[in-house]
Amino acid sequence: MNVEGQQANPAKSGLEGIKTLAISVSSSRLFWTGLALFIILLVDLMISPNFFEIRLVNDRLVGSIVNILDNSAPYALLAIGMTLVIATKGIDLSVGAVMAICAAVAVTLIKQYEAGATEFYYQPGFVILITIGVGAICGLWNGILIAFLNLQPIIATLILMVAGRGVAQLITNGQSPTFTNDTLAFIGRGVVWGVPFPIYIAFVVLIFVTLLVRRTALGLLIESVGVNDRASYYAGIQANAIKVFVYVLSGVCAAIAGMIVAGEVKSADPHKAGLFSELDAILAVVIGGTSLLGGRFYLFLSVMGVLIIQSMLAGLYVSTLHPTTNLVVKAVVVLAVLLLQSPEFRRFISQPFGKLSRRRR
């Protein structure tokens, strides 16, 4: 589904065929995103020759690649939810704040359990379910504001983004509570068959959501709402229900990401948990080629966008550059990737080869 255009016109032969193939490959989103990831990994390899080395230490795989995947997991979850939101021509600025709220809820409840509370809803399993429920409620609030009150997504989610961190601080009473419970910690730092557990979570959610939207009509409906919600409504699509659904899903993804982050450090920091992660998630989705104007979406490529950002950061950590330059390099690389994907920029660069680019139109 993501590689459309690559197999176009395979029958043509000779120079013309190669040219057509080159053009169709270069207009494929997978090509440009993949190229960006490839170049960044290549640079990483040049910085550190043993970048791809993976060793087994204490039954846990250790290496830069494992770290990239592990660090990517919460962002990948956010990006999956965000992709569907953006596909409906929306945006969810609140995911970072929802992460903070959910981390605060999970840790506050689990602390009650550790203190000896015996009610069933303090059991770790229920705490996880309750946390996911809280994420869903946050998403529901966004969805209702957007679908039924018809607010602009950027404003509606800005409300929760601004207020959400206040709510998280309210829940933890301004503290950063810590916990020791193994079940909750496992979500963030557990290891199964040598691989960190968050990677499994992100992978399972990616597969599940992909199947959900591509093996049912849901993906088509989401794209339809994103292109024109009024026309979709007249065509008999429950546009409002679709919108609510994507924000709820985004909230659930943020809840899981919040628990991963809380589990990693065994604490919930209402100020820092998920801070600016909504920006990184949106960035990843855009790098993955999903337009902020809604319509076509690319789940797999969004996750690839997350990997691009994380591979770049991993390269920076192993490089000899001073950590203060991280943000500058990030800005430059992100801009380069975005320009690489901008057709206007490619046309601008390829002016001498104007013939080729004109034919593409």
Add this chain to the structure above:
Amino acid sequence: MKSRFIPLLMTFIVFAAMYLFAYSRFSSFGSMRIVGNLLRDNAYWGIAAIGMTFVIISGGIDLSVGSVIAFTGVFCALMIGRNGWEPIPTFIVMLTIGTIFGATMGMLIHYFKIPPFIATLSGLFLARGMAYVLSTDSIRIDHPFYESVSKIVYIFPDKGRFTFAAGAFLIVLFIGIFVAHFTRFGRNVYAVGGNSDAALLLGVPIGRTTVMIYALSSFLATLAGIILSLSKQSGDSTIAVGLELDVIAAVVIGGTLLTGGVGYIIGTFIAVMTLGTIQTYLTLDGSLTPWWIKIVIGVLLFSFVGLQKLLSSRRGLRLFNFGREHNEVQQSA
């Protein structure tokens, strides 16, 4: 009264109500002291909010303002405090850098069709990153010029202080209102935000206007950074993190529609003063914990957009029997 003034009026009513409530609890709100402090403390982000109003009226968004303020502060502190530059030339150099920075973002947005959200997000990372590269620790500025600026102050009979920062804020406000409503550029900004296709057909230079809008926003953010540097007499790369959200919230509370085409500079000013009043009240009260301010801003945002929605909906129309332009804006967006 014209319908487009309704959100503005509501903003003002909320401000007045909030201020009166604060006055009823603390009589010091009646003195020029608090008024002077309100203007002084909110001058820097108020100036940035005026720039943001132009951007949002044009249908865009600028996430980079907080980072630009931080970069400006560090740059000034480094050059004046450490390298011994003269303040005035430093400010001129910094304002030039800021303007070019904004213009570059405008060009990325117009010529390469990178969405404003993403282009200015890269700007956020870049400016903050450059601030870290320049210095990660706070730098003090000891310069006679800074001392003399801090002495420029008008003292009211009741010891209220009208400082340089407050004066600069009001001057920028008046220039902003003039530019928005009485110049060709101002009209172009509204035209681009209202309907950029129609604006193009009417001969509005979309590209130049877009570049100028973002240049103006960064210019004002740089100015805000300079004002902050003058009042703090130091530079720190970690200040103003997330300030852009407060700025955007103030612009929206001030009655500017994020869809573009509708909004007033004065509304933003009143909203900045409203948020400033809440902040001052919470500080004076002391019994309310600091996170309540975030929740209050959230609630205010919610009530304002709700109100705007009501005004632009069909029922709201019948209720007030006007408000056509809101509806048109929504449909074109």
